[in-house]
Amino acid sequence: MTTSDKSTYELLFRNGTVVNHDGIGTPDIAVRNGRIAAIGDIDPRRAARVVDCTGLHILPGVIDSQVHFREPGAEHKEDLETGSRAAVMGGVTAVFEMPNTKPTTTSADALADKIARARGRMHCDFAFWVGGTRDNVADIPDLERLPGAAGIKVFIGSSTGDLLVEDDAGIAAILGATRRRAAFHAEDEMRLNDRKDLRVPGDASSHPVWRDATAALMATERLVRIARSKGARIHILHISTVDEIAYLADHKDIVTAEATPHHLTLSADDYARLGTKLQMNPPVRDKAHQAGIWKGISSGIIDVLGSDHAPHTLEEKAKPYPESPSGMTGVQTLVPVMLDHVNAGRLSLERFVDLTSAGPARLFGIARKGRIAVGYDADFTIVDLKRRATITNGWIASRAGWTPYDGKRVFGWPVGTIVRGRQVMWEGELVGPSGGEPVLFSEALPRG
Numbered sequence: 001m002t003t004s005d006k007s008t009y010e011l012l013f014r015n016g017t018v019v020n021h022d023g024i025g026t027p028d029i030a031v032r033n034g035r036i037a038a039i040g041d042i043d044p045r046r047a048a049r050v051v052d053c054t055g056l057h058i059l060p061g062v063i064d065s066q067v068h069f070r071e072p073g074a075e076h077k078e079d080l081e082t083g084s085r086a087a088v089m090g091g092v093t094a095v096f097e098m099p100n101t102k103p104t105t106t107s108a109d110a111l112a113d114k115i116a117r118a119r120g121r122m123h124c125d126f127a128f129w130v131g132g133t134r135d136n137v138a139d140i141p142d143l144e145r146l147p148g149a150a151g152i153k154v155f156i157g158s159s160t161g162d163l164l165v166e167d168d169a170g171i172a173a174i175l176g177a178t179r180r181r182a183a184f185h186a187e188d189e190m191r192l193n194d195r196k197d198l199r200v201p202g203d204a205s206s207h208p209v210w211r212d213a214t215a216a217l218m219a220t221e222r223l224v225r226i227a228r229s230k231g232a233r234i235h236i237l238h239i240s241t242v243d244e245i246a247y248l249a250d251h252k253d254i255v256t257a258e259a260t261p262h263h264l265t266l267s268a269d270d271y272a273r274l275g276t277k278l279q280m281n282p283p284v285r286d287k288a289h290q291a292g293i294w295k296g297i298s299s300g301i302i303d304v305l306g307s308d309h310a311p312h313t314l315e316e317k318a319k320p321y322p323e324s325p326s327g328m329t330g331v332q333t334l335v336p337v338m339l340d341h342v343n344a345g346r347l348s349l350e351r352f353v354d355l356t357s358a359g360p361a362r363l364f365g366i367a368r369k370g371r372i373a374v375g376y377d378a379d380f381t382i383v384d385l386k387r388r389a390t391i392t393n394g395w396i397a398s399r400a401g402w403t404p405y406d407g408k409r410v411f412g413w414p415v416g417t418i419v420r421g422r423q424v425m426w427e428g429e430l431v432g433p434s435g436g437e438p439v440l441f442s443e444a445l446p447r448g
Contacts, residue, residue: 007046007047007048008030008032008046008047009030009031009032009037009038009042009046009047009048010031010032010033010047010048010049010421011030011031011047011048011049011050011051011378011421011423012028012029012030012031012042012044012046012047012049012050012051013028013029013031013051013053013058013380013382014028014042014044014050014051014052014053015052015053015054016029016053016054016056016057016058016382017056017057017058018057018058018372019057019058019059019060019349019350019353020060020353020371020372020373021060021353021354021358021370021371021372021373023350024349024350027039027040027041028040028041028042028044029058029372029378029380030042030046030047031378031421032421033421034377034378034420034421034422035368035375035376035377035378035420035421036372036373036374036375036376036377036378037374038374039372039373039374051416051423053382055384055386056382056383056384056415056416057349057382057383057384057385058372058380058381058382059349059352059353059356059357059380059381059382059383060353060357060358060369060370060371060372060379060380060381061092061093061094061357061369061377061379061380061381061417061418061419062091062092062093062094062334062335062356062357062381063092063093063094063095063096063356063357063360063361063366063369063370064087064092064094064095064096064305064306064307064309064331064334064356065095065096065150065258065304065306065360065363065364066096066098066183066237066238066258066260066306066307066308066309067083067087067095067096067097067098067306067307067308067309067310067330067331068097068098068100068308068309068310068311068327069082069083069084069095069097069309070083070101070311071083071101071114071117072101072102072103072113072114072117073101073102073103074101074102075399076313076399077311077312077313077316077399077400078311078398078399078400079399080097080114080117080118080121080122080126081121081122081123081434082397082398082399083095083097083309083311083331083398083399084118084121084122084123084124084126084434084436085123085397085430086309086329086331086332086396086397086398087123087124087331087332088123088124088417088419088424088425088430089332089395089397089414089417089425089428089430090331090332090333090334090335090336090414091335091381091382091383091414091415091416091417091425092124092331092332092334092335092381092417093124093125093379093380093381093417093418093419094124094125094126094127094369094379094419094439095124095125095126095127095331096126096127096128096129096150096364096439097114097126097127097128097129098129098153099128099129099130099131099153099163100131100155100163101114104131104133104163105128105129105130105131106130106131106132106133106135106136106163107136107139107143108139108142108143108146111128111130111143111146111148111149114128114148115128115147115148115438118436118438119436119437120434120435121434121436122434122436123419123424123425123430123434123435123436124417124419124424124436125369125377125379125419125420125436125437125438125439126148126436126437126438126439127148127149127150127438127439127441128148128149128150129149129150129151129152129153129183130143130144130146130149130150130151130152130153131152131153131154131155131163132152132153132154132163132165132174132178132182133163133165133174134165134170134173137173137174137177138177140152140174140177140178141177141178141179144178144179144180144444145180145443145444146444147438147444147446148438148439149441149444150183150364150439150441151178151180151181151182151183151364152174152178152180152182152183153182153183153184153185154171154174154182154183154184154185155184155185156171156184156185156186156187156188156189156219156222156223164189166188166189166190168222168226171222171223171226172226172229172230175226175227175230175232175234176230176232178232178233179443180233180364180365180441180443180444181233181234181235181256181363181364182232182233182234182235183234183235183236183237184219184223184234184235184236184237185237185238185281186216186219186220186223186236186237186244186282187211187215187216187219187281187282188214188215188216188218188219188222191212191214191215191218192210192211192215195210195211195212195215196210198210199321199322200321201320201321201322202320202321203321204271204275204276204278204279204321204324205268205271205272206321207271207279207283207321207322207326208268208283208284208285208286210322211281211282211283213240213241213242213243213285213289214243215282216239216240216241216243216244216282217241217243217244217247220236220244220247220248221247223236223255224247224248224251224254224255227254227255228251228254232254233254233255233256234254234255234256235255235256235257235258235303235363236248236255236256236257236258237258237306237308238258238259238260238263238280238282238306238308239257239258239259239263239293239296239302240263240282240283240284240285240289240293241282241285241289241292241293242288242289242291242292242293242295243292244257245292245293245295245296245301245302246292248296248301249299249301252301256303256304256363257296257301257302257303257304258302258303258304258305258306259293259296259297259302259304259305259306259355260305260306260307260308260330261305261307261330261333261334261337261338262278262280262284262308262328262330262404263284263285263289263290263293264290264293264294264297264338264341265337265341265405266278266284266404267284267285267286267287267290268284268285268286268287269286269287270284270404271284274404275321276317276318276319276321276324277317277328277402277404278328278404279317279321279324279325279326279327279328280308280310280326280327280328281326281327294346297346297347297351297355298347302355303355303359303362303363304355304356304359304360304363305334305338305352305355305356305359307330307331307333307334308330309328309329309330309331309332309398310326310327310328310329310330311327311328311329311398311399311400312325312327312328312400313400314400314401314402317402328403328404329396329398329400329402329403329404330403331398332395332396332397332398332403333391333403333405334356335356335381335383335412335414336389336391336410336412336413336414337391337405337408337410338352338356339352339383339385339410339411339412339413339414340410340411340412342385342412343385343411343412344411349385357369357370357371357381358370358371364441365441365442365443366439366440366441366442367439367440367441367442367445368440369439377420377421378418378420378421379418379419379420380416380417380418381414381416381417381418382414382415382416382417382418383412383413383414383415384412384413384415385411385412386411386412387411387412387413387415388409388410388411388413389409389410389413390407390408390409390410391403391405391406391407391408391410392406392407393406395428415427419435419436420435420437422435
């Protein structure tokens with residue numbers, strides 16, 4: 001890094017390979033006041049600081065649109081500071097945090113409380129999903145337009161927390177009130193209740209037998225039918241079955257879909273090794289379902305990647321199944337795990353960028369994020385595609401302190417995290433203060 005006294009720009013990135021919505025090239029990128037000010041061949045003497053990115057790739061900042069940071073109510077597992085620390089250590093520049101905290105994020109006051117907790121503590125930018133329930137339907141048109149709100153999130157199959165809306169009438173009421181894209185955890189609650197006796201005590205591999213592929217497909221089909229009747233846009237989180245991929249191909253006019261690194265990387269074969277550490281909702285399934293999700297990636301049916309970072313302590317995960325909670329860490333490992341897939345030829349680097357930055361910006365109407373363009377926030381995920389490294393529990397910054405990928409060798413690694421022109425992480429170290437701000441959305445811009 002070099003410095004200059006006579007500067008037009010605060011920061012200049014040089015000699016890196018820039019991967020963007022319009023292709024791959026090697027322009028310089030200049031930053032001023034937290035935004036991209038110029039792209040092209042730029043005289044380094046015009047910048048106060050120059051970052052040499054020789055041998056590195058500069059990506060638009062990775063946006064993880066599904067994380068659970070557990071605050072308030074379960075800070076012994078995670079909080080907004082530790083979760084966002086894990087995010088930036090893994091190259092993630094913005095996160096959308098989920099509403100199943102204690103208390104739940106289902107009111108304007110609860111959302112304002114989370115934003116107040118996040119300011120000055122979170123290392124990355126942030127937005128918060130607001131839980132949709134039977135009790136707040138009348139408030140949804142206002143709630144989804146509040147500053148810092150990512151939109152409305154609904155659980156139609158029970159998971160962690162108290163936000164279950166399992167019946168058609170309840171779902172229809174919520175979708176009748178939404179105008180933004182609403183996100184759903186899609187597993188059919190009635191089928192889950194009917195199949196609880198299929199859980200085998202002490203055997204986590206029975207988890208996908210209980211929460212089977214049919215439960216996921218039934219819920220997704222119901223959601224599409226109700227959404228179409230209400231003229232609503234929906235987003236299905238953590239697709240876990242080949243059946244859903246085939247079904248969604250005919251409904252892309254109203255439905256977008258998310259895949260997770262764990263459903264793309266781990267399979268039912270790993271229960272023998274990981275036990276309850278692999279336990280997630282919806283479950284990690286057999287390789288036929290994994291192959292189907294990859295087909296969804298290659299065919300464009302999957303729109304975004306989200307980590308579903310959902311930490312629990314090792315002591316909690318050590319409880320015998322089914323008393324053990326579902327969830328694993330993931331925000332810090334999203335980038336290296338998926339870069340390993342890039343290097344293995346399973347997806348292109350451009351497709352990775354679309355799934356993690358341009359895609360989220362397009363789906364959720366994020367303002368000034370998602371691509372490298374003049375006037376956009378200077379959010380960059382800088383990676384070394386040639387670096388081989390091993391993911392370890394010791395690297396994990398989450399308060400939970402563990403990862404199902406402990407010991408996994410990967411090819412491709414996050415080197416730097418830049419949030420609105422601030423170097424937050426560089427070469428595995430936090431190098432700047434926490435300064436995360438609420439993400440802005442085009443459908444909920446503040447009024448002057």
